[in-house]
Amino acid sequence: MPKLLVVSTGGAGFDTVNVKDCTDAGVLVVNQSGGNAEAVASHVVAMMLSLSKQIVQTNHALRKGTMKDRTAFIGNDVHGRTIGIVGLGNVGRRVAELCRTLFRMQVIACDPYLDEATIAARGATKVTLEELLRRADFVSINCPLDDTSRGMIGEREFALMQPHAYFITTARGFIHDERALTQALRAKKIAGAGVDVFDKEPPPADHPLLQFDNVVVSPHMAGVTKEARANMGKFAAEQLIMILDGKRPPRVVNPQVWPVYAKRFEETFGIRPEG
16 A cells, blocks of 8 residues: 555554554554543443442352352442552543542553653652552553563563552553463462453453452453543544644554655655644
């Protein structure tokens, strides 16, 4: 496709696109970041509450008729606890806002692309990944999958977490090591997990993580609501209109390609795009 000018993803993630190849070919890559931030952030909070209150376990026990003693399922309040957010972009900052305002939680964050002042403005305290894992009662992964984040959470990282802490990911599979998470749960090194994303989706019914009562799972649905889908479609359409009008869209994944892309656009349409 020698005349390809733009690749637009259907969501905030762009791991389905080979960004390097696009950049080398002078192709602009855009995503729809922010369109599903509310949906994903709400999902994180829902998983956090489900885990801490043991809602899934009590639901199963009542339905199966195995409820012997309800006090065996006593949960914990989230008020005043610490949430550690890895990636403080559109989703991460909304998670921070919800946790801080609804539950008066302490919010710490790890994001190598943001300085301390920016992270503070987004309602969190900047820390290293290691410090975040050691301190957090809930660890929420909200960063994109790329070469820097692939395999970021493995055996060593789970070992740093507190035994009462929960691991929640609504980002992408391959950021965390599924085998390491399974081992951490089996050894009771962490209290449980909320998993919306897997290496293979949907995961097979005999997937090890599906065998734990203290693991809440969903089929990569955190960002899928009627409202989020509408936002994504609107964002994609608006960006396409801007591109065809010769304007720079707001959600460019590979901004370094702009000069080459602009030249190719001009060769195709006879006008030089703005920006």
